[in-house]
Amino acid sequence: MPGSTLLFVIFVLAATAVIAYGVYAFVYSIYIRYRYMSLGQKSEEHHDWDERLRVTFRQVLGHSKILKDRKSGIMHLFIFYGFFVVQLGAFELIIKGFVPDFRWPFGGLYPFYTLSQEFTVMAVIVAILYAAYRRFIERLPRLKPNLKATLVIYFIAGLMLSVLLSLAFEAIWLGLEPSWIRPFSSVFQLLFSFFPPSAAHWLFYFFWWAHLLILLSFMVYVPQSKHAHLLFAPFNILFSRMGPPSKMQPIDFTDETAEEFGVGRVEQFTRGELLDTYACVECGRCTNMCPGSNTGKMLSPMHIMTKIRDHLNEKGEVITSKSPWTTGRILGNPKGMVHAMEDVPFAHGAPDGFQPDPELHTDIRPTLHNQAKSFHLKDGDVMKINLIGDVVTEQEIWACTTCRNCEDQCPVGNEHLSLIYGMRRHLVLTQGSMPAEAQRMMSNIERQSNPWGLSRKDRVKWREERPDLTIPTVKETDDFEYLFWVGSMASYDDRSKKIAFDFVKIMNEAGIKFAILGNQEKSTGDTVRRLGNEYLFQDLAEKNIKTIEKYNVKKIVTIDPHIYNVLKNEYPDFGLKDVEIYHHTQLIERLLKENKLPLTKEVNERVVYHDSCYIGRYNGIYDVPRSILKSIPGVTLLEMGRNKEDGMCCGAGGGRMWMEEDEGLRVNETRVKQAMNREPTIIGSNCPYCLTMMSDGVKALDAQNVGTFDLAELVVKAMG
Structure with missing residues (x-):
């Protein structure tokens, strides 16, 4: 028990309050986005649940789409399954703060559980370092070297390091010997063995708090960031359209009450289509394969998703009077900003020395620059921002060749064409606007x-x-x-x-x-x-x-x-x-x-x-x-x-x-x-x-x- 009974009571109350607020903020963020998605039109009824579950298991647990890019797919596989394994250890570590030297009752299997935890933590650290390498050193054009991406890397690396350091100082505090079942935390234990047990006691709680605060901060941050795909992607895949891919849905022209056709406002998308925008992981694979983006057109499928999502957040806040940001606007878009400049890779210049793939003769950087230049502040009433024109330009809408390369590559099951078709229908059937040749x-x-x-x-x-x-x-x-x-x-x-x-x-x-x-x-x-x-x-x-x-x-x-x-x-x-x-x-x-x-x-x-x-x-x-x-x-x-x-x-x-x-x-x-x-x-x-x-x-x-x-x-x- 740390210090005195009073100190321990204060510790318990503080930890409980922090955990409670973190859980509340996390649930609130998800609820608000659910409210925003509910502004959309009802999606068609879902059937074929056996097939839906097979597809979901194959793509979510089997990573079938993610592994299309072998390197990043394997990296994600380690992080994805690593988090499942590490969560058991994370709960154990949190309980240790209240019950020193707590152990799960695994009996003779406990040493192997501990060993698996340590190797999993190191595997996740290696994977996240590789993610940082691809984003900041290799600098793939499709990836965003910005604050939001950096935070995620810091969150995950911090979580893993805080686990190892907490366990190392716990061992010093309790007088445990370095062990083969704790190979990596034992290394830290040896490095910091000069600390006396009393100091190790307080350092354990320092890193324990660090782990708890990072974990809760990451949990609250996830729904408000591109990492919302952790929550929404499985449902997006589960509720995606089965049958022929990218099949267009009919319009009922017998409905005499219909005054508009197609999608001219964000709330005219279906709820499933709005779910797409929150599921988007902003990995850029769609843009990386799009023939429009590959040849310098304005069209970027990834930005179609993110711009509609940002617009939905802005408009949803006005309609529901509920802010999408539970922790302020530090990482969100300022009110009235149609697009966030920092979300565009190479908004301020492409990396020196990067050359297009000579095999493919393609380069998506001009498209990313075009997207960056189009981002602007829209003064006045958010409700007067036009989906077509202010958020997504007609230039982008008409550049699509409907080739499905974006959808085929998307690891979270997004159906980009459905959004584009909806806006094209509005332009043609409601506004009577289309290119002269068309x-x-x-x-x-x-x-x-x-x-x-x-x-x-x-x-x-x-x-x-x-x-x-x-x-x-x-x-x-x-x-x-x-x-x-x-x-x-x-x-x-x-x-x-x-x-x-x-x-x-x-x-x-x-x-x-x-x-x-x-x-x-x-x-x-x-x-x-x-x-x-x-x-x-x-x-x-x-x-x-x-x-x-x-x-x-x-x-x-x-x-x-x-x-x-x-x-x-x-x-x-x-x-x-x-x-x-x-x-x-x-x-x-x-x-x-x-x-x-x-x-x-x-x-x-x-x-x-x-x-x-x-x-x-x-x-x-x-x-x-x-x-x-x-x-x-x-x-x-x-x-x-x-x-x-x-x-x-x-x-x-x-x-x-x-x-x-x-x-x-x-x-x-x-x-x-x-x-x-x-x-x-x-x-x-x-x-x-x-x-x-x-x-x-x-x-x-x-x-x-x-x-x-x-x-x-x-x-x-x-x-x-």
Whole structure:
């Protein structure tokens, strides 16, 4: 018992008061953020709990997403599980302050428990030192070398050191000998063995208080910082949308009470979307992989999240009259600040000597600088701050290619595209605001059902260029197994027509019975939906579904991944049922495995393969195209530095195909440079949009010795 009975009573009262306040502040911070999230719209009901729990265990406990970055993933693994193990020792240490020499009743296992505690503490210290190295010495552009990040490192390092020092001085105070079961605290014990037991007694309590205060301060700080992901991320993953990734949700246009569509105010996001913003760990992985950020655009997915979160805190405080900061505004944003300057890496200059990765030809620093320059103080009423314009700029909203690289990389299950789609819908459907090229393209689709505004009556004419091929329409035959959905690109674009012709040749050769809709085929509306025109999309979807049902279609195949994705994953919401959807690579691979396509001619080419986002990250099809290339005699398959799940977008998705790229570097040229690092003779793709972007990039770089081909074209080359 320290000192006297009175001193001990004061100690107990003080410790109890500090612990009680810490717990209160911690719970209050979480409650306030729950109140703010409750300002949002109700999310859809959640089902599939078995799948949700599997995903949550895999991503939270298994670190499946975090380990995409192997180095930081392993570091986080040590810190994450280290905290679970150390908590048992932390409780024991706190009890020691009230009951000297307290031990958990583990019997003969106690020495091994003590040994595990010490090694775990050292493992966490090593991991946090590595985290500091990556942030402050290696200085990865995506990481923030600021006060908030530094505090977290100090908190964790302080917690671990206070444990070892408390145990060391406890041993000196109680006259314990250094032991193998306490290897690291014993080192400190030997270093400070010159202290007499009475001094060690007081030093034990000094470090005991240090540990308690750091622990409680960290606990209170967590909900108010980027480390709120410790609390919110597991729930964010648990309640994330199951099923097809990044699937867009329909708007109910029959609701006559609706005065606005989309998201123009932060409270119009769903509660699940607002939970995303609090779950964000600000690790920058999304920004590090985003094709917009990689090429110097204003768009940074991480900052979309953090800026909306900060705006929610400001607006939530006004609406609820509850401050989000339980410990003052020292680490929070001053009132009226739309964005916090210190939250931007390299706001005051990039690190000297840093060079972009020569393998990838990308550099996110210009985007981070652009974000820093856009941060400003907004005077006046917080309620008058515009979500679109003041918080998130239209420039950012329209720069997105919807490639899903951000979501695929996010370790906490954030769905960035849902936020962007909501704001795009508001701009298009409520404000009528969009880039001129997008408006023109939508008008063309509405009038003629194709992006160029060419006559809808000419949609079937493409087949007339190859009378040697059998290409019947559904009006000409009802004896077909597959409906070949040609798409606007292959119907009107000369280069894309060649893909359609070669795929038809493959089907003719294999004896596949198919038909096309001809002039009855309309745009599927995928592009207009991604751009925010949900009304036009739903009109097209309903008409297309009626046509599909009219001809009793059971199987559809297409050369366009965007069409494949929207028919397979989104049309069922509007009534498409019992129809199997195939991408042409899936059908080709099956025909090759069934030996229905004799590949007799060698194609002696070095083919570097580019993954289409809508086949890859949206639908998980990575091996099928590679299997086709491996089946072609003479082909040497090459992989880019960024491939499969990490593959970089060509720049055409999300409607960007139809808009000018006048900011930063061109995405397609950057992707072609990545391909050229492998010294290919051909860049292979499986999407008419990708093929167009790759071809344009090759021309821009004057790479005269490199061809661009769809996989169907390469298969036909091998057919002889």
